[in-house]
Amino acid sequence: MEDEQRLRCLIVARTLPAQGHVELIVESQELSRAIPGQFAHILTPGMLRRPISFSRIDPGHGLSGLLFQVVGSGTKWLAERSIGEVLDVLGPLGHGFPAPDPRKPWALVGGGVGVPPLYAAAEKWAQTQAHTPEVIIGARRGVWVVMENDFQDLGIEPRIMTDDGSKGEPGNVLHPLSLWLDTHVQAQVYACGPTPMLQAVRRMTLGRATTYLALEQRMGCGIGACLACVVPTVGDCGMYYQRVCTEGPVFRAEELMW
Amino acid sequence: MEDEQRLRCLIVARTLPAQGHVELIVESQELSRAIPGQFAHILTPGMLRRPISFSRIDPGHGLSGLLFQVVGSGTKWLAERSIGEVLDVLGPLGHGFPAPDPRKPWALVGGGVGVPPLYAAAEKWAQTQAHTPEVIIGARRGVWVVMENDFQDLGIEPRIMTDDGSKGEPGNVLHPLSLWLDTHVQAQVYACGPTPMLQAVRRMTLGRATTYLALEQRMGCGIGACLACVVPTVGDCGMYYQRVCTEGPVFRAEELMW
C-alpha cells in the first residue's frame, strides 16, 4: 500500500439545496485537491459504492462538497447522515475537466445533478476567464434547480430552463445553448447531465465548439479494474470501450461514439 | 386479519445483567400476558426474526423482559437498541410451562440463557408452592451468570455451578440435580438450556420426576407454518417431528426421542 487512498472524511456541514437534494461538506485534504469533474466513490450499505462528483472544492480549508439527489437506497442513506459522522470514500477518482482557455468564450451547461461539477469548474476557473462564462441550468422541475445562488455569488447569473416552466424559462438547455453558439466563435462548452441531454449537446456542438462532457455510467470498482463503466469511443480500428471511472468521467465530445 | 398480533413494543428499560448479555424491558399489554416458556419473535435486520423467551412478565404494568446473550448479528443489533426505540415482535408464541403442582417439590434447572424463562416461572408460581423451589443455575463462565439477584429478591438462593469454577461451585448442573432428586419424591423439574444439558437432564429424570424441558431450535416463521423448528418426538407409529414454535418450546421429557 504505497499510498493509502481510502479516506475517512468527516462531515462538517449539511444543507438541503433543493427538494429531495442534499449537499454534504466533508473534510479531507486529499479530496480537496480534486479537479472539477472528478468524483468520490462513497461506501453506503449496498454492495457497491456510489459515485458522486465534487460540487465545490476548497483546498485552502481542506473541504469539498458532495451534492446529490435522493434517487435510491444509497443516496437515501447518504441523505440521512449528520454532521460529525464519517464517510468512507475512495477519491478523488477519474479525470476531470481541463482548465478552459482564458481567452475563449466558455459555456457551462448542466442538467439536474449535472450542475454541481460545473459549479466546481466555475468556482475554480471563472476568474481566470476574459469574459463571464455563460451558465445554462436545466431541471425537470423548478424545485429541483440547484446552485443558482452559488453561481450568483460568483457574479454569474445562470440561465434557468425547466421542463415544467415553474422556474426560469420553460424548455430545455438546448435552445439557449444554440443561440449562444450562434454568437460565439471558438467556443468552449462544458456539460454534465442526463445522457440524452449530453448526446444532444454533443450533436449540436460538434465542429462548432470544443466540448467536454462529464458522463455517468453504472460503476463497479470505480478505479479501472472491472471494466464495468464503459462508453463507446472512437478507437484506431472502430469502436472501442473506454472507462468512465478512469479515462473519464470527462470526455471530449469527438471521442464518443454515441 | 381477525386479530393484529404483530406488535410494536416500546423499549422502556435496558440493563446489562452480565458480560455480553442485555435485558430489554418492553411495553406491550399483549406480550405481558405471556406464560413463562413462551417466546417473542423479534424483527432484526437479518432474513429471519430472532426467538427470545420472556425473562419476566408483569401484566399489571404491561411489561415484559427479554434477556439475551450477544452471539451473532441479530443479538448484536438488539443489544444496540436504546430506551425509546420500538421493536417489531410477533408473540407471545408457543406453549409455555404448565403451572407446577403446589404440593410437590419443584426444581428449576437453567443453563446459560436458559435461565430467564425459569426466572419468569419462579416469579409467577414460586409463591403458590408449598416449598421453596430448588433453583440450579449453570454457566460456562462466572461472568455469564444471569438473574442470581432476581431469584434472591424472590427469596430463593440459587445454586450456581460454573464450568470454570469462577463463581459458585465448579462443575455442571447435573450433580446438584442428582442429589436433589435423591431426596425428593414426586419431583417436578423445569429445565432450559443448551441441548446437551437438556438431554442429560432428561436421561437423569426419566421415571424419577415430572420433567418439562424448554427447547431451542432454528426457526423460520415462528408460528407453525414452515416446519423448520422440529424435534423428534414419540408418535403413534414411531418417531414423529413436532414443532418447537407451536407444540413447544416446552415439551415433557417423555415426549422427546433424543
Add this chain to the structure above:
Amino acid sequence: MDLHVELPRGLTLSNPVIAASGTFGFGPEYSQYVDIGALGGVSVKGVSPEPWTGNPPPRVWETPMGLLNSIGLQNPGVEAFIEKDLPFLRRYPTKVIVNIIGHTVEEYRQVAARLNHLAGVHALEVNISCPNIKQGGMSFGQDPDQAFAVTRAVRDETELPVMVKLSPNVTSPGIIAQAIEAAGADMISAINTVLGLAIDINLRRPALGGITGGLSGPAIKPVALRIVYEVAQQVKIPIIGMGGIQAPEDVLEFLMAGASAVMVGTITFQHPDRMNHIIDQLPEVMEGHGFSSLTEVIGAALPAASTPLERR
C-alpha cells in the same frame, strides 16, 4: 385499478399475488397475521399420498439476504389435508392451489386423482423438485423426460388447472419447461429453491441436518428473473414467477420479465403482512410507472417478438 388475472381453465385471481408453497403452511397458521381473503391465491405446503417425515433438523439457516431450508417436504398426507385444512381454506374468497409431491410418478398420479372434483381446490401445482427414489435421488425436475412423465400423469387425472414448478438447478430450464408444456400443463411456476449449503464453522459440519438445502429469498431474485425471462420466450403457457419478492417493485420486475402472476414466500417470515401490503400498494406503484393495467406490464421487458398476447 383492476388487478384481476385470468389464467387458463377459468382460474381467475382477484390480484396477481399468491402465497408461495411451503412458507404459508396449510392456511390456518398465518390467519391471525394475514388477510387471507385478500390474497390472489394460496399455494399450500406440498402434500403426498401418505404422510412424510421430513429431514432431520436443523432445517433452516440464514444466509446473506437468503434462507437455506431442508424441510424435506414433511407433511401429514393428502387425507389429513382434506379433512383438517381444506374446510378452513374454503371459508376464504381466495384461490386454493394444492402443491403436490410424490416419490414416484404413481404417487403424483394418486394425489392428483384424490384432489380432483373437491370443492375448494382450484388448481394443482406440481412440485417436481422431490427426490425421485427410482432414479436415486435426482429430482424429477432435472430431467425433461421425467418432468414430462409426471406432468402427463397429473394431467390425465384432473380437470383442474395444472401448473408445474420449475427447478432452477438445471443447465437448461427452457428444455424442461417445453417438456412440461408438451405434456399438457396449463401453466409453469418458477422458480423453486436453488441448491445450496452452509457450513456451521463451530460444529465443523454442514449447517443443515439434510446437508444441502434450498436457497430462497432476495438473494435468488436475479436467478429467478433470468429463468422467467428465458422461459417466457420458450413456452406459450403463462408463468407464475417467484423468488425473492419483497416489494411491489419486485412484482413489476417479474411481470415485465413475462410472468402473469407471482408468488411470495420467504419474506412472509419477516413480515407476515407483507403480501397484503404489496397488493395494497400495487396500483399506486403501477401508476407511478405509467401503467394503467396489468396486461401492459406483463412481458413489457421481453424482446418485441414475444409479446404477452402471443404467449397466452
Add this chain to the structure above:
Amino acid sequence: MDLHVELPRGLTLSNPVIAASGTFGFGPEYSQYVDIGALGGVSVKGVSPEPWTGNPPPRVWETPMGLLNSIGLQNPGVEAFIEKDLPFLRRYPTKVIVNIIGHTVEEYRQVAARLNHLAGVHALEVNISCPNIKQGGMSFGQDPDQAFAVTRAVRDETELPVMVKLSPNVTSPGIIAQAIEAAGADMISAINTVLGLAIDINLRRPALGGITGGLSGPAIKPVALRIVYEVAQQVKIPIIGMGGIQAPEDVLEFLMAGASAVMVGTITFQHPDRMNHIIDQLPEVMEGHGFSSLTEVIGAALPAASTPLERR
C-alpha cells in the same frame, strides 16, 4: 501461524487468499489500495489471443447482497497483457495466475501456448464459462465433453499448474469436474458467476446491456459452498473455492467444505483492502475455532470418508 498452501506442480502460496479474476483487473489498478505482495495470489482478468470488445453497457447492476455483471470479457489480448501488465506484476512476491479465455478450443490452446515458460506467470486458470461460438453460445463449462476438450488442449500446451474454473449453471457440476480431472487439470476453481437477470422497471427492459449477467457476491455463497462440498467428494485434485467471501469466517466455511485455498472477488469493490484484512485476521480466527494449521481446517466438514489427505 504458518499459512502456506502447497498446491500441485510446486505452486506454493504464502497464504490461501487469492484475488479473483475480473474484479482485480490486471494488477496495477488496485495497487494503491491493496498490499499485492501480501496476497496468496492474483488471478488476472481473462485474456484471449486477440483483444475482445466486451458487451454494451450498462455492465453491472446491484442486487440484494449480490452483483450482476455482463462485462463480456473485454480484454486487450494476451500480447498487451504480456507487454504492459506482466512486468508490473513480476515486481511483487505473489503468485500470478493468468485467467485464459477463448471462443474455440483452438483459441484456448493459443493463449496457453503463448504463456508457457514466461517469467512471472505461475499458473493458468481456464475460464470455461465463455460463450462457445461453435456451439451457438452455450458455454464450454456446461458440457463435460467440451470441458474435457478445452482442458486437454491447455494441458498439452503447458507445464504450468492448470486450474479449470467450474460454471455453477449446470445440473451436475460433479460430472463436469470429473471430466476436467480426467483431462489432466491440476486443480479446480469454483465457482464462476451464477446466471441471472434484472429488470430496470423505469426503462422497462433488462437492466444489463448484455441482457443476462453473472451473479456474484455474498448472495451466491450457499451455491458456491454446495458445489465445493459436492465436487470435493467427486474429484481428488485440490479445489480453489470462491463466491461471496467477505470475512475470515467465510474462508473457514470454504476450507471446511473441502477447498484448499480461496479467491475473493466482488467484496473488493466495497473494501479494496478487505483481502489484506482477511489474511491478517485468519490466524486469530482459526485459533478462536481451535485450529492450529490449515490442514486441520481443509475438508473438516466433509463426510469422514473423504478426508483431505485422500483428496490430494
